Amino acid sequence: MQRLSEIALITQVVAFGSQQAFAQLVRTHQEAVRRFLCRLTGGDSMRADDLAQETFIRAWQGLDSFRQLSGFQTWLLRIAYRVFLDDARKEVRTGHTQELPQEGSSDWTAYQLSAPQNDDADNRLLRHDLDLALATLTETERACVLLQVVQGQSIRDIATITGLNENTVKSHLLRGKKNMAAYLRRNGYEG
């Protein structure tokens, strides 16, 4: 039913250029896209929001090329991943790379402030540790792990999003999850 209404909204956008219908689609999928980008950028919610905006604008411009072979969210996440990679490459070119703030540093306060107000300290620490653990992975491994563990995407969909083949995705997942879990265990998280 939800998929049907989503198709109806997409049709309205493609056929009539309806901004209202697109706003509805943004409202529905903003959470998944922003969460994915926020974790990909190491918890930098400002940068993640900028990239998410860029993602939705690219989606608006290219919605007529959406063939519904994959789900709309998978398609959006694919754009988001490309937007992230473009931005990461730009940062490497300009020599401006961001590192995660260490606990107690001045950046750490800003990092904490970017978290929602109703968030407790334990959760903030846990998220910081998860971001640090994610930072030990390569960009591709990080994307694969996040897409599976956080977004609940299937291996086939992860392959579609990242543009890799399924076996490569599986190896990235295996290696990424192993490294991440090892890092977390070393830091006192037991599973």
Added chain:
Amino acid sequence: MTTIDNNKLRLTDDELLSTLFAKAMQPVPDNGFTDSVMLRIEAMQTKQAVQTQVATLALKRWNFWLNAGCAAAIIALLAYVGLLGQAWHAVQIFVERVLVSVLTFDPETLLVRALLAIRQVVETLPSVGQTLTLLLGLGLLWLILMGQALQKLAKSMQ
């Protein structure tokens, strides 16, 4: 090549990560995000509309001057054909007269015929010269028109 078993991916590492991520996961409220996206799209569309209008105007100008250039070229071509025809006609008459003179050659009237031939040459030459001058004039006029058209087009593109 060995393939990786799906079941091997679902180990304790998997469970640990799922638990921790689930614990750290929070709802991401919209907080005006959708509105900001829609505002950017609206601004982008306005900019696109202006750009399209400017491009359309430039295209219209280009079409106008292209038509003007083509019209001038066609006029010049017609004039060229017409004037060349006139000059060719004069040459034809001259050749015809020369042929008649040769065929009806009479040594007694040689001097008279020679004088007549010189006169015919003198009569024909200005006609050819006039044609060439006119052609040059038309070519120059066409060049000026095209130059002006291109200049205006370049201005409209700026």
